[in-house]
Amino acid sequence: MHRRDALRSLTGLLGAAVAIPSWAQAWTPSALEEPKLLGSTQKKVLTGMVDAILPKTDTPGAAELGVQRFVELMVQDCYEGPQRDLLKDGLDRLEAEAKNSKGKSFADLKGTERLELIQKWASGPDKSNRDFTQLVKDLTIHGYVNSEYVMTHITKYELVPARYLGCVPV
């Protein structure tokens, strides 16, 4: 969190809507503490899921924004035991499913193939598969929508709106 001090002094106490400088946009997830809930294969599967759920288009995808770290951290810190097990078991079983049906690790499949497997589970008969894919989807959306890139470039969050207008045209 030390890099934020420099950033904070830049945006300053006057809090004008200063654009985030370009060096801060190169924020890499490696600068932050890694969550410890998942093993290395599970992390790869989760990254593959996050990337398939919100892939790169003309805007960055969720995986390149590091949303998989957010998903893992949230489940590790803010969710109960059953949800944590749901995530871990789900990732293990999804990896097994990829090997069985496509002959490859989940992370090595193409984006469309990964999404196909996820969607099959999301609308399938198995409740824990549906719950698992929904958990990952919800947290992926949450992490993506609240990411620095999206809030800066797409939804244009203002820390300092400095105004409230009660009735303006849409």
Add this chain to the structure above:
Amino acid sequence: MDNFDTIHFNINGKEKNTFDAIVIGSGISGGWSAKELTEKGLKTLLLERGRNVEHIKDYPTTNMMPWEFDHRERLPLDVIKENPIVSKCYNFKESAAHFFVKDKEHPYVQEKPFDWIRGYQVGGKSLLWARQTQRWSKYDFEGPARDGFAVEWPISYDDIAPWYSHVERFAGISGNKDGLDILPDGDFLPPHELNCVEQYFSKKVADHYKGNRHIIIGRCAHITQPQPIHLEQGRAKCQHRVICERGCPFGGYFASNSSTIPWAMKTGNLTLKTDSIVHSIIYDDKKGKAVGVRVIDAKTQATTDYFAKIIFVNASALNTNLILLNSKSRRFPNGLGNDSGVLGKYVAFHNYRAGISGTFEGYLDKKTEGRRPNGGYIPRFRNVYKQETDFLRGYAAGFSAGRGTVSDRSGWGADLKNGLFQDKYGPWYVGSHMMGETIPKETNYVALDPELKDPFGMPQLRIHVEYDDNDDKMVKDYIEQMTEMFEMAGFTNIRTRDDHRNPGLDIHEMGGVRMGKNPKTSILNKWNQVHAAPNVFVTDGACMTSTSTQNPSLTYMALSARAANYAVEELKRKNL
């Protein structure tokens, strides 16, 4: 520890422990007591049980962006499990949890369920409050006498009106001059806007109920147009960030930290001691007066005595009760000033159980822009001029409308991305929450536990406060009336709730050291002086004889300023 013969030796430096005035507590009311007393030239010791929080310097999260919070402001499960009580509070989140008291550190006994939400640091809960500030009217002060509950207030609206103006001007209160006798106008800075749906609802309600019910813009402690006095305080215009609970680097809203305490410091007459827990007020039986306070150092547990001619107790409502109950002497074996036996009794709070929400398909061509640290307000309309319903008193309510863009989460992949960010707007959402007056009763009380102590050696407080029949009827009426108003206005998807939350979560607990005309049935007189110990003043929530419906902090500030000025005059007249 009831040794009334303890001689308070303070051989080394009694001089340096002696002040003109002592103020217990640096929260929203204590900051005012300190400001007024120091401005009038009194050397004042301000004792704060918690740590220092210096304006701007000690607001660690105030400039953080949403993505900088690891859990996007949600709290880790282990924090929530460690703090089952305070984690019920809407403001106990990753960005502001450091300003709240943690359950384990400050235990108390719930004889009946009570969620006691506290902030122990310089500034207290003035860092965290919702900043809603309405004046009481004469109908509120006259309530107990007219309706036959509690005891008659010893003051009237006319007594406090000039002091409301006094604190409003300094604090910076924004509001609209609505001209309502039930909610007097104040010394206002320009009001915030009601949005189009709020204005629509306001007009519909005014027409339908023939001017007997009102939706107005909230009166709030935000600087919308800085006056010279605010600039002199080093405070600027509110920037509408609406992350006030983190502390505001602009001083845009009123908190002791940005306003009254630095002002008191500037006089050169203030000594601020943090980590100083007041154990009791020292009553000298020989002299027949209170002479000072005994303080426990929060870190070392060492005790020190401080002395002063006048003492202001602003420790927050229930802690003020605790201190007075714990202040035993030969004269007052049952707690300071407790000749009447009512100390700790007639504790009340605000009924926040009910709420209502809905949607509105009108004004679809309009939206809002920016953010607003405020909302609409519905002044009490029940039993105002006479008793009309099957319950006593009534409720005020918040009312707000808002609208956001449509977000479709049903897709996957690129479709999902497109669904999440759309330029389309959804319907307007409308909502209201209830703020009901509760009737103070002898059976709602706080008391000292005879055995249990907290980690600082203070007796734990036993809290026995619960809802009654009147509260249940009031909830029913709020739900019925608001549903009727919502339906009349064409709101749909109406949902109501009675969440049966515990008393306390309103964070408007009051009473126990009530003001009254008769020393046989009250503790304080019309100047907030303890009847039997006139150099001790209580001006925080503990002094409240009844609760009415208004957010109470503005009234605490006005009472503190009024009492402090009276105390100084009494000192000059050599009556104290």
